[in-house]
Amino acid sequence: MSHCAARCATRSATRLLNLTRALSTEARGQKIERIATELLDLNSFERHDFTVLWRLKMGLHRYGAPVAGMTMPSVGAAARAEAGAAAVAEKMAFDLxxxxxxxxxxxxxxxxxxSFTDLGLKEAKDLVEKVPCVLKKGLTKEEANPIMExxxxxGAAVVLE
Known part of the structure; x- marks a missing residue:
């Protein structure tokens, strides 16, 4: 093969390689664009679930510490407040x-x-003496109201948390 033919073959191979790289970069760009579009289409609850899953997959869930910058940028403060209010409204289990x-x-x-716990006399006495303390966890309002009354x-002051 002549020097000129070898040079043309090298140039062709280089062009082909550059074209392949450009196509793969374009495909990656399209993939990223598709993912970003899908994330923007999620509602606030789905975004929350996504961020929790993302934190778990990235290993950022240690000690429940919030990670700065992990919330979706399109979620405004009002939407987060609305989601928080909905979570409070949906609370089903309370601590007495x-x-x-x-x-x-x-x-x-x-x-x-x-009478409403499985504690013995000594354990119940110790618990009551540690005021303020949680007497029972995971109660519904219907279960907790008669006990509270x-x-x-x-003569006790009790609250649901």
Whole structure:
């Protein structure tokens, strides 16, 4: 093969390689564009789910620390506040917290705490004495209301969290 023919073959191969790179770069650009469009089409709940999944996949979920810049840029403060309000409205499980009680009713309150928990006398007494404390976790409002009413009648201040 002559020097000129070899040079032309090299140029052709270089052009072909550059064309292949340009096509793969263009395909990557189209892929990125498609992903960005799909992300922008998500509603706020789906965006939240995506960011949680992204954090888990990237290993950024340690200690539940929020990572700066991980929220979608198109989600405004109003949308995040709306999503937070919806999450609060949807809360189904509450914790029953004893904040304070009348010292004269301590024994009655301990007996009442034993009636709706699986605690023994000593454990219930220790729990009541650690005021403020959570008496029971994961209650619905329907389950918690009768307990709250009974404890309030006995002279305790209780709240749902």
């Amino acid at each position: 917290k004893l904040e304070k009680y009348d010292a004269a009713a301590k024994i009655k309150i301990i007996k009442e705490v034993r 009974k404890l309030k009648e006995l």
